[in-house]
Amino acid sequence: MQKREPHPCDALLRQWSIRREVANYYFTALLRLSPDDVDAVKRREEICEKLFFARLALKHVSDQLQSCQQEHKAKV
Numbered sequence: 001m002q003k004r005e006p007h008p009c010d011a012l013l014r015q016w017s018i019r020r021e022v023a024n025y026y027f028t029a030l031l032r033l034s035p036d037d038v039d040a041v042k043r044r045e046e047i048c049e050k051l052f053f054a055r056l057a058l059k060h061v062s063d064q065l066q067s068c069q070q071e072h073k074a075k076v
Helices: 010-032 040-075
Strands: none
Touching (some): 010 040
């Protein structure tokens, strides 16, 4: 049985998936934050900051993945 060669973009796809899960986690946490909590404003600021950086990382890896896919699509 022949072993399949991994696609050059597989690692980026895994990174993209992880970054997407992290961004979704922070977004969900933000939606579920109760305004009645004692530290609601502070927690909201913390989560917003984490969400900002998570989305930035997701955008970065998305761009890399798209470039990789275009590069390897052109070679086929």
